Amino acid sequence: MATIKPFRAIRPGNTNNTTTALAEKIAALPYDVYNREEAKAEIIREPLSFLRIDRAETTLPDNISTYDDLVYDRAKELLEEMINKEQFIQEEKECFYIYELIMNGKSQTGLVACASIDDYQNGVIKRHENTRTDKELDRIRHIDSCNAQTGPIFLTFRGSDRIKNILNLNKTKEKLYCFTSPDGITHNVWKIDDIEEITTIKEEFEHITSIYIADGHHRAASAIKVGMKRREEHTNYTGKEEFNYFLSVIFPSEELMIMPYNRVVKDLNGNTLEEFHAKVSEYFTITFLGAEPYQPTGKGEFGMYLKNGWYKLKIKKEYEKKDPVAGLDVSLLQDYLLEPVLGIKDPRSDKRIDFVGGIRGLRELERRVQEDMAVAFSMYPTDIQELIAVSDKDKLMPPKSTWFEPKLRSGLFIHKI
Structure with a gap:
C-alpha cells in the first residue's frame, strides 16, 4: 500500500500577472546535470534560474569549495529572498499537481505529490541503484539548511486507469504554467485542489503495492535521512509532519522513455x-x-x-x-x-x-x-520493464544504467519541511 499526500507547494508566483514567464525563467535542470562551470554559465544566461539555489556556490567566489558551509547558508538566503520578493508563493491549501512534459511530440504526464519516507524504508518504494555517501551528504545539508526539498524525485508505477482518467480530466482545465524550455521541452502544469479528486487519488494509491525510483536516488536517500534526523530531534513526532514525506513526480511506467x-x-x-x-x-x-x-x-x-x-x-x-x-x-x-x-x-x-x-x-x-x-x-537503452524486474527482486543495477529524458525541472515545486 503506497501512501501519498497533497502539499502546500512553494512555487513560482504571479507577480504582475507573469506567472508562466516567471516559472519559465526559474525552472532549471537538476543540479547534478551541470558541473560548476556549466552551472555558472547557465546562471549568467538566466539570472533567475533555480540553479542559483540548487548550486549556490555559483554565486560565490571560485575559491570557495562547493561543500563549504557558506554555500548552504547562501542557498537558504537566496530561497528566502525569492519568497520575500513574491517570486515564490506558497499555496494556501494542500493540492496535488499535474506535470506534463512533451519531447519530440511524445508526452508523459505525472502526478506531483509527497511520498512517504516509511514507504521508502519498508520497500514499497523500490530503488535500483546504490548511492554515494559524499553525494548524499551534499543534498542532506542543502535540504536541512533550506528547510525544504527543492528537487523532485522521479518515481514510476504500473499505471492505474482511474488515476489516468482524473489526470486527463484536469488537463482540460486552465493551465497553471505552460512554457517551452531552451532545449525544446514543453512543460505544462495544472493544479488539483478538488477535495473529492484528492481523496480518490490517495485511495487509488493505497491499492498500489510498489512504486519505483526512476531517477533521483541521491535526492531520495538524502530526503529520507533528513526526515529520520528530524524524527530524532522531535521524539514526539506523529508521522504527519512534512519531514515524513518527500517531493515526487509519479509517472505511469508505460509513458516513460529511457535513453542509453x-x-x-x-x-x-x-x-x-x-x-x-x-x-x-x-x-x-x-x-x-x-x-x-x-x-x-x-x-x-x-x-x-x-x-x-x-x-x-x-x-x-x-x-x-x-x-x-x-x-x-x-x-x-x-x-x-x-x-x-x-x-x-x-x-x-x-x-x-x-x-x-x-x-x-x-x-x-x-x-x-x-x-x-x-x-x-x-x-x-535499458527497458523500463528491466528496471522494474531488477527492483522487484531487490537487486541493484550497475552504475549509470539508465538515462531518463526529459528531465524534471527544479524550482516549479518546493516542499517545505
Whole structure:
C-alpha cells in the first residue's frame, strides 16, 4: 500500500500577472546535470534560474569549495529572498499537481505529490541503484539548511486507469504554467485542489503495492535521512509532519522513455589494437562499419568507436544471461569487456571510465575519443520493464544504467519541511 499526500507547494508566483514567464525563467535542470562551470554559465544566461539555489556556490567566489558551509547558508538566503520578493508563493491549501512534459511530440504526464519516507524504508518504494555517501551528504545539508526539498524525485508505477482518467480530466482545465524550455521541452502544469479528486487519488494509491525510483536516488536517500534526523530531534513526532514525506513526480511506467547511457574509456589497458580486438572477439562478434556512427538496435548489441572508425559488437550466444541484473546490456559489457579486457573493476570509482548520456548523441562519443579517450561504446537503452524486474527482486543495477529524458525541472515545486 503506497501512501501519498497533497502539499502546500512553494512555487513560482504571479507577480504582475507573469506567472508562466516567471516559472519559465526559474525552472532549471537538476543540479547534478551541470558541473560548476556549466552551472555558472547557465546562471549568467538566466539570472533567475533555480540553479542559483540548487548550486549556490555559483554565486560565490571560485575559491570557495562547493561543500563549504557558506554555500548552504547562501542557498537558504537566496530561497528566502525569492519568497520575500513574491517570486515564490506558497499555496494556501494542500493540492496535488499535474506535470506534463512533451519531447519530440511524445508526452508523459505525472502526478506531483509527497511520498512517504516509511514507504521508502519498508520497500514499497523500490530503488535500483546504490548511492554515494559524499553525494548524499551534499543534498542532506542543502535540504536541512533550506528547510525544504527543492528537487523532485522521479518515481514510476504500473499505471492505474482511474488515476489516468482524473489526470486527463484536469488537463482540460486552465493551465497553471505552460512554457517551452531552451532545449525544446514543453512543460505544462495544472493544479488539483478538488477535495473529492484528492481523496480518490490517495485511495487509488493505497491499492498500489510498489512504486519505483526512476531517477533521483541521491535526492531520495538524502530526503529520507533528513526526515529520520528530524524524527530524532522531535521524539514526539506523529508521522504527519512534512519531514515524513518527500517531493515526487509519479509517472505511469508505460509513458516513460529511457535513453542509453554510453561509456568512454581512457586507454586500451596496455593492449595494442590487434591484442584488444583479439580479446574482445573471445566474447563478441565484431563487424567493422567504418565512419557511420552505430546505434544498437537490439539487446546484446553494442557500438564501439576507435580512432579508425565504428564497429558493431554482438555478445556471443553462450554468454547471454537470463538473470535480471547479469542479463542487462550494461552488465554484459562490464563483465565481458570493461573488466576482463580494459581492467575497469569498479566503474563507480575508476577514473579511466566516463559516462555520456544518450541525449548528447553519438557524435559526442567520437569527439571524446578524438580528444581525450581511446574507445567509446554506444549502448542499447535499458527497458523500463528491466528496471522494474531488477527492483522487484531487490537487486541493484550497475552504475549509470539508465538515462531518463526529459528531465524534471527544479524550482516549479518546493516542499517545505
